[in-house]
Amino acid sequence: MTINGVALDELIDAPAGLRSVVAAETRIGDVRGQEGFYHYRQYSAIELASACSFEEVWFLLFEGRLPDRAELAEFTDEVARSRSLPTELLPVLPAIAVSGRPMVGLRTALSMLAAARDLQPVWDSEPATRRADALLICAVAPTILAALHRLHRGLEPVAPRADLSTAGNWLYMLTGESPRPQATRAIEQYLIATIDHGFNPSTFTARVVASTGADVASGVIAAIGAFSGPLHGGAPDRALDGLDEIGSADRIDGWVSEKVAKGDRVMGFGHAVYRTADPRSVLLRAIGIELGGELVEFATTVERRVTEVLAELKPGRDLYTNVEFYAGVVMELCGIPRSMFTPTFATSRVVGWTANILEQADTAKVIRPSARYVGPRAPQPLPPRV
Ligand SMILES: CC(C)(COP(=O)(O)OP(=O)(O)OC[C@H]1O[C@@H](n2cnc3c(N)ncnc32)[C@H](O)[C@@H]1OP(=O)(O)O)[C@@H](O)C(=O)NCCC(=O)NCCS
Numbered sequence: 001m002t003i004n005g006v007a008l009d010e011l012i013d014a015p016a017g018l019r020s021v022v023a024a025e026t027r028i029g030d031v032r033g034q035e036g037f038y039h040y041r042q043y044s045a046i047e048l049a050s051a052c053s054f055e056e057v058w059f060l061l062f063e064g065r066l067p068d069r070a071e072l073a074e075f076t077d078e079v080a081r082s083r084s085l086p087t088e089l090l091p092v093l094p095a096i097a098v099s100g101r102p103m104v105g106l107r108t109a110l111s112m113l114a115a116a117r118d119l120q121p122v123w124d125s126e127p128a129t130r131r132a133d134a135l136l137i138c139a140v141a142p143t144i145l146a147a148l149h150r151l152h153r154g155l156e157p158v159a160p161r162a163d164l165s166t167a168g169n170w171l172y173m174l175t176g177e178s179p180r181p182q183a184t185r186a187i188e189q190y191l192i193a194t195i196d197h198g199f200n201p202s203t204f205t206a207r208v209v210a211s212t213g214a215d216v217a218s219g220v221i222a223a224i225g226a227f228s229g230p231l232h233g234g235a236p237d238r239a240l241d242g243l244d245e246i247g248s249a250d251r252i253d254g255w256v257s258e259k260v261a262k263g264d265r266v267m268g269f270g271h272a273v274y275r276t277a278d279p280r281s282v283l284l285r286a287i288g289i290e291l292g293g294e295l296v297e298f299a300t301t302v303e304r305r306v307t308e309v310l311a312e313l314k315p316g317r318d319l320y321t322n323v324e325f326y327a328g329v330v331m332e333l334c335g336i337p338r339s340m341f342t343p344t345f346a347t348s349r350v351v352g353w354t355a356n357i358l359e360q361a362d363t364a365k366v367i368r369p370s371a372r373y374v375g376p377r378a379p380q381p382l383p384p385r386v
Contacts, residue, residue: 011370019272023199023367024207028061028355031198033273036282040196041065046279049192054166054348055079057192058138061355062131080162082139083169085147088116093144097151102343103228105148106141107221113140114217122361123213130361133216134354142166142347146173149340167191170347174340183334186287187344190330193280194323194345196352198273202227206353210360211367219357220350227346230267236341239268240328243295243302252305260313266306268325275318284326291333299329 014021029045031038038045041060048057052066055076059067067075085093089109096105122130147157158176160169167188171179196203206223210216227233246255259266271278285303288296303321310319331341 006370011372013372014369017272018369023204023369024360024363026199026356026359027064028352028359029196029198031273033271033275036274036276036279038197038279045193045195046283049189049283052192054188054191057195058166058351061195061351062134062358076165077162078135079139079166080160080164080169082136083143083160083162084140085143085157085159086113086116086140089113089144093147093157094151097148100152100339102145102148102152102340103224103346106145106343106346107224109144109148110137110141110217110221110224113137114215114221119215119217121213121215122210122357127358127362130216130358134358137217137220138350138354141350142170143173145340145343145347146170149174149337149343166347170344171334171336174337175335182291186291186330187334187336189287190284190327190344191348193283194327194348196349196355200272201229201232202349203353203356207356207360208367210357211363211365213361216354216357219360220353223349223353224346227349228342231265233342233345233349236268236324236328236331236345237338239324240332240338240341242267243299243329246302249298249301249305252302253309256306256309257313260310266310266319268321268328269306269310270317270319271322274320274322277320278322280323281321281326284323284330285321288326288329288333291330293333295332296329299326 027041029038029040040048040057041064043060043066048060052060053072053076056067056072058079059072059075089112092112093105093109096108099105117136119133120129125133143157143160150157155176158173160173164172164179165184165188168179168184170191171183171187199207202223205226206219209219209222230238242255246252256266285296285300288299303325307320310317327345328338328341331344332338336344
């Protein structure tokens with residue numbers, strides 16, 4: 001007997017969650033969990049976040065190299081020109097916005113956009129067409145999310161400004177106010193640091209869909225679904241809710257112990273790959289400290305003590321803050337509403353998803369693992385029909 005053409009005794013049982021399984025080759029980047037290091041192409045992502053603009057790193061992900069000055073100007077202009085809210089979505093967005101769940105709304109809106117623009121399967125399209133589809137989706141995703149946010153609150157969407165950077169324009173579209181340079185740069189660094197991160201669940205999902213030859217939007221829409229779960233992209237607001245629940249330093253120990261005793265997770269702590277400090281958390285802590293204020297001071301106290309308590313209660317698990325812990329703090333300090341934390345993360349990760357989709361589209365191999373059947377022995381006789 002065979003499964004997927006492989007004899008039963010030749011099947012390999014991958015570890016739960018596919019940890020340590022290499023499922024593809026990529027030139028986009030990697031995460032080195034033991035070292036607390038990750039990179040985009042051959043550059044440290046943290047160094048890129050410190051030195052580059054979001055558009056520069058976006059170009060790097062798409063093209064495989066950093067742009068020169070003229071290329072960057074042209075690319076930045078192309079992105080800015082592609083940002084307008086697609087006219088096809090204007091009549092439907094108010095209805096989509098009613099739910100007040102922006103990630104669900106984005107998924108729906110992108111599906112409608114893909115239908116309206118008749119996006120073709122990557123299997124049938126040229127690399128230039130796929131890249132154009134990818135750039136369009138990345139450029140309009142923030143505009144759609146900001147419009148959904150405002151419509152849900154009974155406000156008119158704010159049209160994007162072509163003279164602002166991706167980060168500045170995001171803050172502008174959310175608030176309708178010209179963004180502060182310090183907040184813009186803080187958010188830009190956050191966006192760069194979260195563009196890509198190895199074969200995380202949403203990126204893997206995007207690649208599985210792309211491996212079937214489906215269109216770029218299908219890959220992104222599937223990735224959004226994976227990303228929206230609290231164990232993946234849906235935690236920065238919950239991490240901040242945790243800080244609110246704790247309230248004061250004397251309550252930290254009791255709060256964590258109670259959570260762990262109930263079998264709950266402390267949001268913003270732990271990571272599937274890092275066994276040391278998450279470098280994104282280190283970067284965001286520094287950005288938060290620069291922005292200053294009581295919230296970040298409290299967050300650093302909570303981080304220190306929760307890490308100690310988790311080390312006592314969960315020895316050997318190496319639980320430290322992940323990207324989500326300080327992401328919430330930084331976003332709060334930059335005036336982003338809590339309901340838009342995960343969507344903010346999505347505005348950068350969509351670049352990573354599409355870069356992965358473009359790379360996967362060049363590989364004609366469907367990702368198709370197997371499952372080991374553990375149900376009752378088959379075949380069994382059908383029960384009598386009544
Ligand atoms: C991110 C996450 C899903 C990675 O989990 P993982 O590497 O698969 O780790 P596991 O789920 O196998 O957990 C390993 C152990 O650590 C514990 N653990 C992991 N994260 C924990 C957390 N945040 N709080 C408390 N305990 C945690 C688990 O309960 C488990 O304990 P056990 O061995 O006694 O059963 C997990 O750390 C988590 O749920 N974190 C909170 C949610 C979050 O911040 N998500 C954003 C991720 S960037």
